Amino acid sequence: MTEPITLPTDGPAHPRPPAVERDALCDTVRAHLLRAGGVLLTGPAGIGKTTVASELAAQLRSRGHRVLRCSPSPAERDSPFLGLIDLLVGVGEDTLAALAAHERTVLETTLLRSPQAWAADPLAPTGPLGGRDALVLRIAVRKVLSVLGAAAPLLLVIDDAQWLDRATADILKYAARRADADLWVLVTARTGSSGDDGGPADRSAGAQELCPQPVRRLPVPPMTAHEIAELLERHDQPSWPRPLVARLHRASGGNPRTALELSSALDERARRHELPGSADPLPVPESLRRPILDRVDALPAGARRTLVVAAAAARPTVELLRRAGRHDAAADLDTCLRHGILDVLPGTDHGVIRFLDPLTPMVLQSETPYAHQMAAHRALADASEDPVERAHHLARLTAGPDPAVAARLTAAASAARRRGAPRTAARLGRLAAEYTPAGQAHADIARRLTAAEDAIEAADLDFARQLAHEVLGEARRPAERVRAWNVVIDSCGQAMAEIADVFPEAVRDAGGDPVLLAPLHYRMSWREWMVGGSAPRAHTHAVRAAQLAARTGDRRTELMALTQQAALELFLGLPQAEVTLAAALAAPHDVHAMIHHNGPLYLKHRFHLVHDELDEARAELRTLVYRLRQRGSADSLSQCLIGLAQVEIQRGRCRPALTIARQSLRITEESGLSQGPAWYAVSLAETAGGSLSQALSAAETARRHSEDDDDRLFLPRALHAEGRIRLFSGQYGQAVELLRRTAALESAQGQRDPATRRWHADLAEALAACGAPDEAEAVVTRARRQAERLGRPGVLATLDRAAATVSVARGELGDGARGLEHAAARLRATGYPLEEARTQVTLGRVRRLLGDEAAARAAFAGALRIFTKSGARSWVSLTRAERDRTPDGSACAPEGGSWAEHLTTTERSVVARVAQGATNREIAAGLVVSVKTVEAALTRAYRKLGAKSRVEIARMVLTRPAG
Template identity: 50%
Template structure:
């Protein structure tokens, strides 16, 4: 039997095509060019942290990492942000590290003689001599005169403008220059002197930054992710190949590009082939390995072939001198010994070169020895497969068993690899066994998040399969590998339905996928609900409880979306016995719908507990897509709970997982935008919203596209761009009402749209939306939505001039939300009340409401909202000043500036510890200032001081703005 390679051709053909289209590097690639080619993708967090340290604390940021990781490019990008500084640069080289003062000469190369002429004559002479600028030799000898001259020069430069030192490859800085900079650094307190330094770490991650002005903040430059490596290589290679490049390169962009060039020149014939190693990297690594003895090299070869090489395993595999061999490699910095005596290479490329340089016979011997030494059945089967050529029915069955074991232990990627090996060793006459093993491997690839590989394997199976059940199973794998991007696979469904015929067992899973397509691509919850109900009915007839549970869960979700009264009954049917353990941890299963039900009913703690339990189980099972969905939904729950830092962390986890697994990124970008808007940075939030829209539009995902518009509109509303918010949120309303949205708690955009309409002057439209939403929310017992509608109604009342009703509604909203777990909504209602009272020039009531908002947002770490509250509190203080008489109080006039600041913060209700933190002084200093203030003003308590300081007749010096 001749097996076809599939409708798209064989892997070797694809690889040859990729080789002609892949990135071809004509010029020699350098580490700096490598990172520039990679871009600054994924480095926004590191760049932001570096800038924040320099801007807020000064001192030095040190970028650390191995050669080629991109430190130089990041250094250049950071330096671009300091145009108003005097920037002094040097980039020493290893060959120049013994030349004294060369680093100082480079740093001061742009400092003209006009600056040196500002120094005293003897210092000028000493410095000109050290900088090789001619002149008579200095009369004084010894290091101190030069040190003092350099220190005074930096003082002169800093008096003109802030100074930024940019030192690249600082490990090669000559000793005399480093010593002079260290002398300056120890005496730089008070000077506007900052430094950006890139330094190469040694094999153990150590570096020297003793010459840097403090405080020193070290940031290790991370390697690229799998997705970034794929982008770097032009997105041309199958996911397993890219993953191998990422593994071998350690995420180093320079190494990854070199490997990519070798791939383009010598494409592998299958995804399991070893990567071709370019001469540049092979020579670099061979220099490190050159000191090894022959015995040590063979011991390390055995270590590279093992999944978890321990000294005990190496001895069991026949390497009797393993202890001595490994000890020698440790001394040379090639390997290190971890916990449990595990032997780890200090860089994956070292292991790759050891394996690549061995001849086939040596590799075969290493795998054969390990097959007899390892006790794990999965690893034993893998070694046996690597040394057994050709078809072998017994080996194929052993590999099947190993794949089952890998699947049970939550390693679907390994199960996929073993399943493909089992198919390769299947005898030609066993067509059914070959197809079934491929299809199982394709399903494992989906669970592992490797969607392109799943699709490739499924097409390989479909090229051979003739049985309807096998063909439908193959089409299902192709459909499931689409993720959210089902729009691209519309032509698959007719072919799959034709193969299914009238068999309910085959039709049921197809109708379940058709429900998803109608929901995601066609935007019709009504049609999707019909397909889900049809799938559940067919599955029940066929006795397919697994598909029945999934279909019932989807039917319940759509019923909730439509606001149907039978939603809870349908969910109860999905949750009833018998259950399927795999479905219960699936993001489309009934447990996930139970989380949604908790969220709809405003039970945030129960929703969070359900998701956390699912995440724990999904991590153990290894279903990547389910984990990604659970994480991005947990991020949204944490936003609602007012745990903004936690929301940001979880949303970023979800996005990294989506990027690394080639999953649709729209949902994760949406959750990240929501988390950034709540507790991060508004600009990052807007960028994430744009990316959410782009990915959802590219995928044809009508489910998340309106949510991307919603978060963008939400960001506009926060920024006061009311008309822009209205435009986007109206689009959301049109889209989701066309889909059939009946429960406002499913999406929660209604409050933002009503507020934006009211603030933009569209009062009648806002009132109509509020009335309609409040009626639905009341019928469905969605208490949070009712309270949010009260807040929006307050703005409508204010717009119509009914300020008493507006204040009453805003207060009612805040008080109702204080009894519910949606913390940010509570804070927003207090903020609205404060703004309304401020608009009526009622500073006292406004201040009280805004302090409540500040309390809620501060506890939630909701930084953008805190900034808005701070701005409103500034307006309250402006109102106080405007209402106060021109003549200041004589009593408060006796206070010092520090005492006046302390008094003002006491008036705001701050504790001594909070005052100390805001004014950057100690608690004891606050207590002393209060004691003096009491004595000067003749008061005895904080209450008296607050009353006096808050009096409109007694203006006080404003405290510094609150740190949002």
Template identity: 45%
Template structure:
């Protein structure tokens, strides 16, 4: 009975938005839905949510939830569905039908093959028709695979004859059961419907979604990201399995050490090991070795002393336990089987498996891990081997693996050699920090502090604790005085610690002046003792504070930070000179140079496994693309940064603010508002005053776009107050001043708007911030128009648009053209101003600025214009459009549309037979670039994703379009356009 295995219900369904959205759309249109997936994946939870949503009010809901133990009993599901409903309509049935139905529902009939079989079929059909004539009917069947065959056949008979009546089926079927082909067999009653049912696979949860799920269950403690990843890998993303594994962890007094298996609860072991009893002892031993290895191949198993490995894996394959891939790798049908097998094995058998693997594998990291797990107790030789493997992992850009190996090395170090234990733990903590596993880093550093007495060890551990807090430095405020006391007057210890203090001054105290002073002192001390890494980081932060506060030494300090020699560890550090140079280029309106400076750092950060740096660099690229008016790319990069930040719990507040801005430009204003509010909450929780202003800026901008000028003023006034308190004098940092001035104009606060413009203009002129001046010119023109000088306002807006266009700020240029339309419509009438509106629309279409296109469509509707690209009275987008002014094909959504189509999209739409919904956004973009002749590597570079991601995306495109290769994409497009 699957309900026993489904994830426990909660107030919200984590990770099911996409499934729910598609199911809602199908049910709303009168269609039927079948949810499929393995036990525990959460089908019943989705089914319950949809039933509650669509089964309320006047809808008649017929439910059944058959079980395996009852699946042999005929009519049982029919009884559950119709027992009460049939009583309401049975009197209207012909006597033979009523008698047959009563016999089935009371258990007197035992087969639909009896003479009254046709009467019973007609009776079921009549009941459904009668109910549907009174109100819409929703038939809900959970665990459809256990529905008795008689009930299945009766429902199929009725379904084929319901015609256009309002009867919808909502069902869930388990896949991966012992009952072969159960999904296909039980599709019968749905596949016969007039409208084909939508079959939706309920997917596994991602690591981040699993983290959300566990966080919603208060009984589960906070888990290190490394442990969370183990749970995700072992559970296969199955929420029920994950909850059970986490519950077992919560019952243990201490979490498992690196290399230790997760505790598999007895219930799960019983669930997944039922078939292992049929295995021969030899096959079981071979599978234990395979499960202990990282990538077990037949060759490796033979090297481990298993000459009959192929036959033993074939034995496991017959039982549905494991299989042999074409590349020779052994795969378990579910990771939990491997974990349970390992958990069940005696400790001696585990050590023998690891001993065999240590002797067979050639990889130094794997060899060291198996050597450690093959031995018990402390062993300095094993510890040194593990430490060497950690160094190899670090060099390979696998800091997470290095952290685990380092902790294993510390555990295997004899306790009498305490200095080595502490040193190895500190290295592991620093590796965990690079990998983004802040909880593991902080916990390990605290362990060191509990034992360390040497100031150098203690200060190093304190820095890990402080660094692990990320933006939430207020959470570790107590660490600073203790760390400073441990450092004393030793410049080698004081320099890196003061660097952390300078960040605290900016984030927690909100004082750029103090932050600059402390950073300068840190750089000076570091230079004195030859600590080039700390010197470069401190100089970079000093230059940043000087830039933001308008200090005259900012450029000179940045030059010092960029001088040779550079430390390779700082080259792609998220707080290093490289990123600061990018920031200065971006604030100086040198968008192409900024992109060129930052783009190479992303793959370097990925190779190093420097997650926090990767998050920041992706965010920086998103900001660059946003300013350049490439909204779709900006949106993808911003959300990639946010997903990564949420996965590791680092830099979430900053990522939220940029995702909000990207949504406001190229996605949804409602989502922008939600993300901005989340960013504000996160920054306030972290005590991060710097990024609190950024999220407030995003909120003000989204409110302004949503025509909530008063709300925008409230948010942006607070930004102004906070930045004044912090001493921020750089107008290009947050770029909120133009929005505030425009919002103030809209609410009639003209004097305050003029004051904001004047103050900001002085700073922008002094610092040479051309784009800021362009935005201020737009605000000034709107203010001029409000004062009655429409001619002067129009001239000002034209000048502002030209300035912003020259600088490459296409989105701001389009926004200015739209403002010009408003002025010109007042000055010369909407008809005369239409060309200006179409010019703004052209810019927004190129930028894929969907919310702005909706504003254009609304302006057209108010003015009575008809878009040449829209069918009157329809939200449909024409795939064949007249050329735009520059000769490029274009199309434009209506105000209600949620996506726009470029000429590339049109080609892909033709390729997909007009079924754009069949392809996801990334799939459309990849297919479009294939049509342009781009290679996979070129596509990956343009979209800032890996080549593997491109390959996987193309595979999905091929499957959805029914083709086999990229050549078929071009051929199919040519045929359909020809």
């Protein structure tokens, strides 16, 4: 009974996953412009302002907009009217004919289109225009823009407005103040660090006045790590490993131009077999070094020396620089701030300093003489009260192994770990190992292993793996080797299938030692679940791990193993699951286990979910997310955000869910973690509160990541997400295929609690829609038996809806309607608003089939209220389209009014979207109809309105009220 939502069918078989940040920005800009007004895009050089503006201009041009554009350069800033000439270069004689004679003469002279222009030299510094002609020119330009806007929606794009000549800027500001409703302006302007000319750091001042009201200022965000990876691929850069892409992303600050130049420099090094190690700095090409050095050279000598000391500090602050002998630090930093080199973060203790360009410290350190560097480190070591900072500088000052320095670095790594800075702890631990004397081999190995474990917490998996293999090449003690093997296992993320040969080696090294076998059995439990696809075998390993850990006093492993055991018992529908979780939550606690995403606190929210306790689940996750933001691994934070996004969806809070899911994806991209789970969360959130086409792309991406990793734990979830989207879009055959795969994988793993993965009702509804009611009924019966045994009212309510759709598929409409009403009531009682509204939509369709139009419209209205309140965008569109259909499937009669009075509801909706510049495919998706239906409605509208083009329709809608 699910009506289709038209999805794009063209494009490659495996479309790229959506570029989350840039797509969201384009959507925001386009939505604001379509409501009229102006947008100012800001950001530093190379961040992609021009690319975003070009993409938006192309999109609007394809929708029938007229686009005028100028892109001034620094050399044109002092040449009057060059921007205006560039902007109006494509304006023809027919447009100028609408001007009065004197207006046209003045404009043509200014644009160098008349012989007088060359004689008068309008580009002379003073210009040819007196006071009266200057006013005439403004009026003439405004009239030209009005004429063009009357023929088609008009967009002005002023790219790099900081270089716009003053004469053109004054005219465009005049036009913006008196703009008609059909004039839209998109402006880009540079902010951030100053350019080669030593100009001000922020050149966007005044650019906002080029935009008509209402104007919105939007910064172009840095690219995510995933977007940087795509950018490098599009520009034929090498396929760098994920950790190296993450480093390029961090070093570039998400600036695409910088990332490309760094990648090219890295490629040159790679061709000479000089690829830097994970602890070595990236090569910075001259094209990036020179602007930084020019800005630094423009500083006074004192400010340059202060900047060198700040670049040497691990965490520079104003107070630290003062204690290090830079007595004029505040004044020097203020000078650097005005030159756009750094910023002093407000509201931070002692004035924390942030370099605006992440490359600046790297370039400064490489260009500063060695003696000056050592002097800076010596001063900072004496000045620092922080053990981490002091150890960092002492290490730089020491040549060769030194046991005292190694001990200081080890203590500093411990301090960084306690602060929740595992990446810093890993680097300090590695340094401690390097400074350990040759005669202390076991201390060296222990420090490297601890550093590797810190790197796992920091999601620096490549570094962790490197350290572990170093140890495996040297260590002979079983405990050291097994500990290293555990790091190798943990560093593979979701791709445990890639390390199948590791486990036999690790077990052989462990011998029969229960201390070493306990953590190995815990990891073997995960392998059996993720790769082997068997929850019962995984449960056996988890039980064994918990028993061994309890016997040997390894409380951390015991808690993690008990949590895994409880999760598997929940999945298997075993009655002792609650008791096992209680044992994992009992004292004594282990801090690491209690805030880990595989620990008992995280699992607790899943037990709340199977009992339909959504508010309690949300509270648990919010508390855990807060703690993880303070200290914790990127992996755990990402997984908790995924869980929180799912809970928010179930609670009917779609917009927050979308934001949270995108945060999780950003963390996984920047950390180089396995991305399948995060794309799965984005897919769910887009399905609920975003775009179904984006949701489908995200679900397909999640599935591909899980298939590439051979991750059988998340693969069924990705398949379920994709299957639901196909179901909602009316692609029932594909939905059945995907959901059957989900059912086969979950059943093979041993799932016996339908509340842990709720795919059963979706599969039954897809089967009913495909004409297989008997198979659908069998799915419902099996799931209902399990849900009743375990007491899962939320699952039973969705199964009631599925059973009702089976009745409808068999032609039993009355029974189906009564079943849907019962299901909606149960879903309301158990607190699932989106599922309730989805049931109301199906009920409305069935009531309409029964001929009860009033009851049908009441059901649609109830669903629409819930979807609107929840921010469920695609469902709002679907429900509105259903509500406006008549019993025979045609559109409802119009309510009258000007251009709309002779059009049907569908025709009015199509015409309104055409006026906004939407394509037929976009209109079809928004109205939940086929493209052919849109084309037919548009053809009828042309005939009724007497219009011959989309432009005429747009002008008609803009100038004549709909009634």
